[in-house]
Amino acid sequence: MKANPKNVLSGVHNLTGGQACVEGALAAGCGFLGYYPMIPALDFVNHFIKRSKETGSKFIQMEDEISALAAVIGVSWTGLKAISITSSSGFSNMMEHLGLGVMLETPSVIVNVQVVGPGDGDSGLPSQGDTMQARWGSHGDYEIIALAPGSVQDMFDYTIKAFSLSERFRTPVLILTDNVIAKRKGKVSIPEASEINIYDRKLYKGPKDKYMPFLPDDELVPPMVNIGDGYRFHVTGLTHNHRGYPIMNEECQELNVHRLVNKIRENTDKITEWVEDGVDSADIVVVTYGLLSNAVKKAVEKARAEGIKTGSLRLVTVWPFPEKRVDNLASRLKGIVVPEINLGQMVFEVERASHGQTNTFFVQCSGEEAGDVEMIFGSIKEALTKKKKYDDIIEYTPKSHGA
Amino acid sequence: MEHSIQIEETIDAAETRLSMEKWLRMDRIPHIWCTGCGIGLTVSALVRAFDKLNLDPDQVCIVAGIGCTGRVGGYLRVDSLHVTHGRAIPVATGIKLAKPELTVVVIGGDGDLMSIGGNHFVHAARRNVDITAICVNNFVYAMTGGQVAPTTPSPAFTNTTPYGAYETALNIPFLAESAGARYVARWTALHIRRMSNSMMEAIRKPGLSLVEVVSPCPMYYSRINRLGEHLETMKFYHENSIIKHGEPTENLKIDFQKQIIVGKFVDKPTGS
Numbered sequence: 001m002k003a004n005p006k007n008v009l010s011g012v013h014n015l016t017g018g019q020a021c022v023e024g025a026l027a028a029g030c031g032f033l034g035y036y037p038m039i040p041a042l043d044f045v046n047h048f049i050k051r052s053k054e055t056g057s058k059f060i061q062m063e064d065e066i067s068a069l070a071a072v073i074g075v076s077w078t079g080l081k082a083i084s085i086t087s088s089s090g091f092s093n094m095m096e097h098l099g100l101g102v103m104l105e106t107p108s109v110i111v112n113v114q115v116v117g118p119g120d121g122d123s124g125l126p127s128q129g130d131t132m133q134a135r136w137g138s139h140g141d142y143e144i145i146a147l148a149p150g151s152v153q154d155m156f157d158y159t160i161k162a163f164s165l166s167e168r169f170r171t172p173v174l175i176l177t178d179n180v181i182a183k184r185k186g187k188v189s190i191p192e193a194s195e196i197n198i199y200d201r202k203l204y205k206g207p208k209d210k211y212m213p214f215l216p217d218d219e220l221v222p223p224m225v226n227i228g229d230g231y232r233f234h235v236t237g238l239t240h241n242h243r244g245y246p247i248m249n250e251e252c253q254e255l256n257v258h259r260l261v262n263k264i265r266e267n268t269d270k271i272t273e274w275v276e277d278g279v280d281s282a283d284i285v286v287v288t289y290g291l292l293s294n295a296v297k298k299a300v301e302k303a304r305a306e307g308i309k310t311g312s313l314r315l316v317t318v319w320p321f322p323e324k325r326v327d328n329l330a331s332r333l334k335g336i337v338v339p340e341i342n343l344g345q346m347v348f349e350v351e352r353a354s355h356g357q358t359n360t361f362f363v364q365c366s367g368e369e370a371g372d373v374e375m376i377f378g379s380i381k382e383a384l385t386k387k388k389k390y391d392d393i394i395e396y397t398p399k400s401h402g403a
Numbered sequence: 404m405e406h407s408i409q410i411e412e413t414i415d416a417a418e419t420r421l422s423m424e425k426w427l428r429m430d431r432i433p434h435i436w437c438t439g440c441g442i443g444l445t446v447s448a449l450v451r452a453f454d455k456l457n458l459d460p461d462q463v464c465i466v467a468g469i470g471c472t473g474r475v476g477g478y479l480r481v482d483s484l485h486v487t488h489g490r491a492i493p494v495a496t497g498i499k500l501a502k503p504e505l506t507v508v509v510i511g512g513d514g515d516l517m518s519i520g521g522n523h524f525v526h527a528a529r530r531n532v533d534i535t536a537i538c539v540n541n542f543v544y545a546m547t548g549g550q551v552a553p554t555t556p557s558p559a560f561t562n563t564t565p566y567g568a569y570e571t572a573l574n575i576p577f578l579a580e581s582a583g584a585r586y587v588a589r590w591t592a593l594h595i596r597r598m599s600n601s602m603m604e605a606i607r608k609p610g611l612s613l614v615e616v617v618s619p620c621p622m623y624y625s626r627i628n629r630l631g632e633h634l635e636t637m638k639f640y641h642e643n644s645i646i647k648h649g650e651p652t653e654n655l656k657i658d659f660q661k662q663i664i665v666g667k668f669v670d671k672p673t674g675s
Contacts, residue, residue, distance in 0.1 A: 074466070228461065232483075246477065
């Protein structure tokens, strides 16, 4: 499918990350925004509302993030693509309906502009502190898709990607960005509508009374119908059978949830995406995602200038994580460096996927580029010589205790 | 009691059966509700309202949350979503916003709609979303095994109030009116025809409307409070109710085993 020209703001524009994300959503055919005000997300919200005059898209400010995502789920079942945006503490509120979205297999996109936490935190400081929450935040067994844009242009491109994945695999898709990219202004080049490929959910076309909302096709994804189209379907967030009726026993739980999980696991190769730079000849590889992409690029160049064979692997999809690739790389590397704007989250996933074949080094970054480049560069040098024990992965020394 | 208690007309059984088959998922019957529970009656009143309004089942959408009443959605043969506890109203808000031509009905218990979903209810009423909310009030959390609810009248016993409930019970119509609901009515489970008529009016009313149905919970409320078996509580509620249309909602507090004021209390023109 091609994008609708009415929604595409073709050309090169000077946009903030939040605005670029809106343009991506509109280009992907998104017609609804449900939100609750959060400072880091306001750029996005204001731009969506401004653009809704031209695109005819709908929006609502709900009473909290729980209901914002609930409205998105309701809208998505009417056949309209829907998005919600929030910031970290609102993301915590959304966990309830993230789980419902997974269980009801409802396509939807959730943008999380991360700031530091826990609790109320500081809405001014960027963070990658929700990486693991994005993966495990809602209760029960499930798999999730999450993308991490590294630039303002990525905000546009990845949002289209997010909608395509969400429609194709009938699941909520997360965009994990942060306070800096969302506010940063940059040049965004938006192609003509005819050059933008979008994916619309597969719709059921059979007899109306035979529709089963959870009967999967060959990609393990069940086709959908829209509310009001006469299928008179029932879906429930309880453990259910293919017909959508609640059947609460062990067999049905297995039928229901194993497929939900396998839907992502068996299609991992179709979903997972990453960008490599010089890893094949490298001794040290920096695994990165999101905001740090730029700092990593500079640190790698600096290391190369000093003669250290360095490569980088930037995750486009944070989840599912490219386990096989990391395992494969780890077998011949001297070390893997994982910089993050948190106190260590993805580093453990890298450590796990490398199965002890190499050393993993964590770099605690702040999101302030010049400083981060130095820290990452320092860690690359250290990784070349230093051997570490498992419990040294994170060497955290507090700079000071209080003011 | 100054007002005479009106006896309800019985509903034509054959007529009811026909409409039931049109609107219910007969493959899911028998339902899960206990003998003496009022939810089944609420469903038949709702189905009658749909039928009398001549609604196209393809254009009706039910959203329900968690709880005994939350299960209603799964028995109605319309597009129905059974979502998280308390969040039926925001999901319905999204649906109505995306497809305003649909008749969207939310049905839930007192705990579902007024406790965990209380904030959503208040804001839907304030926003005046065109949805009909039906709240089956049985004064207790039934599905979880009989815990005290925000609607439990003092000093009723529940499993978690062995010395009697001591908090103030929520006056649902009062809350609904003050939050901005355009239509508010209350009936007991045995007022089937009146309840059904109220549901018709509520569905027809643009904006948020609420119908409260006072229903017994034979398992977790009647038994522990020694209010009798099976239909006895239901009959008690019916016989001890008094119809006072237009009664100011602040007077509608339900006291333990006292008179229950029923009727249509709020019916405002839209846009007011």
